[in-house]
Amino acid sequence: MSKPRRPSPVLVLRVPSGTEFLATIRDTTQRTARLAGCDAVLAEQVALAVDEASTNVIEHAYRGARDRQIEVRFLLTAGELRVEIVDDGAPVNRRALPEVDLERYASERRSGGLGVHLMGRIMDTVTFRRTPHGNVCCLVKRLGAGGELP
Amino acid sequence: MSKPRRPSPVLVLRVPSGTEFLATIRDTTQRTARLAGCDAVLAEQVALAVDEASTNVIEHAYRGARDRQIEVRFLLTAGELRVEIVDDGAPVNRRALPEVDLERYASERRSGGLGVHLMGRIMDTVTFRRTPHGNVCCLVKRLGAGGELP
Amino acid sequence: MLLYPSGFINAHTVRVFEEALQEAIGSGRFRIVLSGQGLRYVASAGLGALMGVIEEVRGNGGDIRIAELNETVLNIFEMLGFNHLYRIFQSEQEAVLSFRDGAGGGRTDA
């Protein structure tokens, strides 16, 4: 089979931008990551990264509005799992993306800024891009062999 | 707010037609039914009905082909939860839909034919229709008050 | 023979359950107790698997008896009237002991 340039997603989940849907996103990610060949620990981590990205869409891109949409797409290609979180809200200001210094974190009494840091710790790449269809946060994890999916 | 004629779905899940995705469909349905106001027992039942409909799409509409798509849409309107399971495979032959006689069932040594029966026991209405976009199995459950969703 | 199916029995996993049933039957063990402690969910595929072997089991003087179902699973059994087709017990022990008084049959247990 020839490989298409832009593979179509294996699985797509579209939910409203209410935090009550975050658990569905998390669970779906965890299951899909397992099917893609992630071991149990890694699947939990990837689910966390996608939860964080989706939480940020709700809190930042949509500023808490509950009536917008979040689309989560799972793509599998040549040894990697790619998860795209898509919104049509305010774009990310890349300069606002924080570098977390955990040493100073506690004394600064901050209680935010950990999400993007976690995403970066877990995934191999984290990128944000604007497209005509919305903002896309793309999380990529390289996989070893295995996985049930074709 | 004026109510649109054809409400857009609250949640959409699109998966490949492999049985390994049935658990994701089931879990997503269970969670969404809870959010729609179903109690725990009813949410499990609705999840079962949607699992059965999706299993039938894989086994009958797609005859076991794993590379097709199943779309599950959840709609909430005026006191009812509606779940649409959409495929683009072979349409349902309504006359093939069985009436199960449980008395004779065991002695007939059958091991199929329970899915549609269960769907009918659980849901208020079960309908199959063809549309230009595919076959739609529509499952409707009337709800009491409550539910977190707008 | 005690069987402990676990997790989900749906169209994806039913093969494993069928194989466990066939293994019991193939080795001549027709008094089967299905203990549902670890069972979270059964779709019709799983119920179909039971129906597919019950005649053979009973024809050989045995039975499949069921115990320890959680509320969800019991509810599914009842919705299909399986509580009239199968003897369902609260505890595994009751199900096991039920085979003491006479062997199989059981379908007409009221």
Added chain:
Amino acid sequence: MLLYPSGFINAHTVRVFEEALQEAIGSGRFRIVLSGQGLRYVASAGLGALMGVIEEVRGNGGDIRIAELNETVLNIFEMLGFNHLYRIFQSEQEAVLSFRDGAGGGRTDA
């Protein structure tokens, strides 16, 4: 004071967790053990809630100590280096007893 958060702590449920922390602090109980037996998952919102109160707790001579985390949750704590910021114990009892030898601080426990 023992806290038993349960299930998922994510952006949807974190409010409940924050309120439990605030209630402890508000009633002057600054020696807090967070026992994770029932905790299946914590997102950064939950970790942020801890960070949001830890200075106040320690400033009052107390501490938040953590126990009985499952593998997934422990893994998240470690990924963020929270095992250097908080004392984490295997058992609830160890965490409770740890308050016997001197009160709070704990951040520099190696």
